[in-house]
Amino acid sequence: MKAYLILENGQIFEGKSFGAQKEVISEFVFNTSMSGYVEILTDPSYAGQSVVMTYPLIGNYGVCLDDQESKRPYVKGFVVNELARLGSHFRKNMDLEDYCIQNDISGIQGIDTRHLTKMIRQKGCMNGMLTTHHYSDINEVLEKIKAFQIKDEVMKTTCQAPYVMGTGQKRVALYDFGAKKNIARELVKRDCQVTVYPATTLADDILKENYDGIMLSNGPGDPSECVDIIRQMKVLMESGIPIFAICLGHQLMALAHNFETEKLKYGHHGANHPVKDLSTGRVYISTQNHNYVVKDQSIDPKIAKPWFINVNDQTIEGIEYIHENMKTVQFHPEACAGPLDTGYLFDEFMKMMEENNHA
Known part of the structure; x- marks a missing residue:
């Protein structure tokens, strides 16, 4: 299914949905780690945020539940260039997409994460929306995106x-x-x-x-x-x-x-x-x-x-x-x-x- 990342500056990225197919608004930040995505997803410091992974392939070793840093994930959305559908590791409990589905995390893959990261570096952290709905006029959601604030996390x-x-x-x-x-x-x-x-x-x-x-x-x-x-x-x-x-x-x-x-x-x-x-x-x-x-x-x-x-x-x-x-x-x-x-x-x-x- 198609998915869209709409940033508060009006920029739209089109990709493919994975994980939960729900609409979320959050602040978007990028993470430069090459691995450790399970720990990132479950780090409570990311509450209220969505994470863009700069490393191009994410999910290649699946998910080991022992690697979780809290009882549940706190990341609202997950943005990757390419999602590895089948992870391979002797400690693996499940694949990353199944983990995102079970934990209600909205994801988008297949977008130019390098371009997105450069944009965040130039303009600073921005609010955005992950959605599977195609808005013919994004002005109807831009005000809602801009109004989002991280509060009482x-x-x-x-x-x-x-x-x-x-x-x-x-x-x-x-x-x-x-x-x-x-x-x-x-x-x-x-x-x-x-x-x-x-x-x-x-x-x-x-x-x-x-x-x-x-x-x-x-x-x-x-x-x-x-x-x-x-x-x-x-x-x-x-x-x-x-x-x-x-x-x-x-x-x-x-x-x-x-x-x-x-x-x-x-x-x-x-x-x-x-x-x-x-x-x-x-x-x-x-x-x-x-x-x-x-x-x-x-x-x-x-x-x-x-x-x-x-x-x-x-x-x-x-x-x-x-x-x-x-x-x-x-x-x-x-x-x-x-x-x-x-x-x-x-x-x-x-x-x-x-x-x-x-x-």
Whole structure:
């Protein structure tokens, strides 16, 4: 069946439908990863968005359900140049199209994803519609497309009640703003017992449990809209407990210190983004998925200093707090899928907890 991608600038791409044949409106971003599409589809940070894969062939190893980063996919639409109908891999549970059908994900294939990616790079992230309906006059849907906004997605992706993973010696509280599973798995691997809390949890309820450390997770949307959560971050940052934050957690903690965030033109989405550790000069390849960053000029040098920067565009990728036992990064050291270069940062968090316990 024919399918159409209608962008808010009036550009129309015609291709073939796969997955759910339903009409969806979302924000469109592109991802430069060559593999890891199951992890991408199930990353809660993509809530409210559709993903354009720049690699031309997607689905060639099918879907392994163990690779899911959350209980269900959060991507609204999936755009590929060519869909592999029959995936081949010894861990495969099903083909990608069947997975998209089961999980109600609308897809389109057979379009020029290179041209689409260049357009997003030039004009920035755009809203768009995936549909199988041929509109003779797209003006009837353009206003609806332009009006779409990503709102309250953290509340839609967070867990509904606390739960525990692992039985290790170190006790860690993980704030779930849309957390990828591998964050908790990396902590469990390092002898931690992880209690995962909903995003609405009061900081005082966590502090009274006397955890060895607190982890702040990734998540979707504009961080500045999370006003109630930022209030709780202000309480946490004064506790003295070691804190490590990733992605949205990194942005929320910056906002709690009255730093500022801004939206990038087209964001960072992929598994090949170079970041530089300013303390050593060493460059690592990282997995990233974010549209917002902390503004460099807004960081108060009396409170914090840049820790990592993006080698490509010099944006802030990590912050080290001077007088607080806290480090935060914009990229994903749990890297699932992606390079394992920065996994050592979880070991750094373990050292922070160890030193705090002996202080």
